[in-house]
Amino acid sequence: MRLEVYKNYDEVSLRAANIIASQVIVNPKSVLGLATGSSPIGTYNILVQRCQAGQLDFSQVRSVNLDEYKGLGIESDQSYVWFMHHHLFDKINIKAENIHLPNGKAQDFHEEAKNYDALIDSLGGTDIQLLGIGHNGHIGFNEPSEEFIAPTHVVDLQESTIEANKRFFTSIDEVPKQAITMGMHGIMTSKKILLIATGKAKADAVRKTLNGSVTPKVPASILQLHRDVTILVDQELADNL
Numbered sequence: 001m002r003l004e005v006y007k008n009y010d011e012v013s014l015r016a017a018n019i020i021a022s023q024v025i026v027n028p029k030s031v032l033g034l035a036t037g038s039s040p041i042g043t044y045n046i047l048v049q050r051c052q053a054g055q056l057d058f059s060q061v062r063s064v065n066l067d068e069y070k071g072l073g074i075e076s077d078q079s080y081v082w083f084m085h086h087h088l089f090d091k092i093n094i095k096a097e098n099i100h101l102p103n104g105k106a107q108d109f110h111e112e113a114k115n116y117d118a119l120i121d122s123l124g125g126t127d128i129q130l131l132g133i134g135h136n137g138h139i140g141f142n143e144p145s146e147e148f149i150a151p152t153h154v155v156d157l158q159e160s161t162i163e164a165n166k167r168f169f170t171s172i173d174e175v176p177k178q179a180i181t182m183g184m185h186g187i188m189t190s191k192k193i194l195l196i197a198t199g200k201a202k203a204d205a206v207r208k209t210l211n212g213s214v215t216p217k218v219p220a221s222i223l224q225l226h227r228d229v230t231i232l233v234d235q236e237l238a239d240n241l
């Protein structure tokens with residue numbers, strides 16, 4: 001795993017955007033694995049600017065997102081599908097039919113999960129997977145547990161995740177208690193993984209990811225088994241490693 005340290009969030013975002021932009025330039029049909037949350041917003045802003053300036057073309061790009069809250073759809077501005085449209089998809093020239101997220105309003109989540117993995121495999125996996133990391137070491141919504149879960153699956157969110165994500169909702173009671181997430185198969189079959197983490201509160205999770213044992217109790221530690229992982233952090237996080 002490669003650790004790169006940048007001065008602040010903006011510089012981390014610039015580096016992440018440069019890596020993703022290069023991927024799209026080298027292969028205009030790239031399959032991008034995308035994340036939501038605060039970490040990638042700066043990256044998405046830069047990609048939007050470049051696309052609008054005519055420097056980047058997403059017309060053939062396919063995207064696959066990590067996760068969605070169970071029960072939320074695009075009509076809810078807390079859903080991840082809404083987030084992706086608001087921060088990225090509606091501002092770039094990606095085609096609607098090339099955008100994929102797990103459906104938080106599926107009738108049958110078992111079927112939805114199975115189909116999502118089949119879709120990822122049919123695309124040949126992602127070329128690059130962008131990740132944030134939870135304070136508890138989660139990636140996607142793969143929460144700490146007794147075993148790594150390979151397929152896309154429904155997960156009960158931990159209290160710490162609900163607490164961390166309540167900032168996007170008017171009250172903690174509104175935060176969904178479950179989500180559907182890509183599992184470790186979808187993440188680990190990506191050709192390249194790019195993890196963004198900033199701020200000292202994430203230092204413990206990043207330290208365990210880099211140097212701890214590989215254990216499902218720290219889901220991101222599985223990244224030690226992948227051959228092309230880059231972790232981008234800011235100086236504040238690095239100072240607390």
Ligand code: F6R
Pocket residue numbers: 034035036037038039040066067131132133134138139140141
């Ligand atoms: C989001 C996701 C999560 C977040 C993580 C960090 O799609 O899968 O794993 O990346 O919770 O969230 P932020 O960036 O908001 O700190």
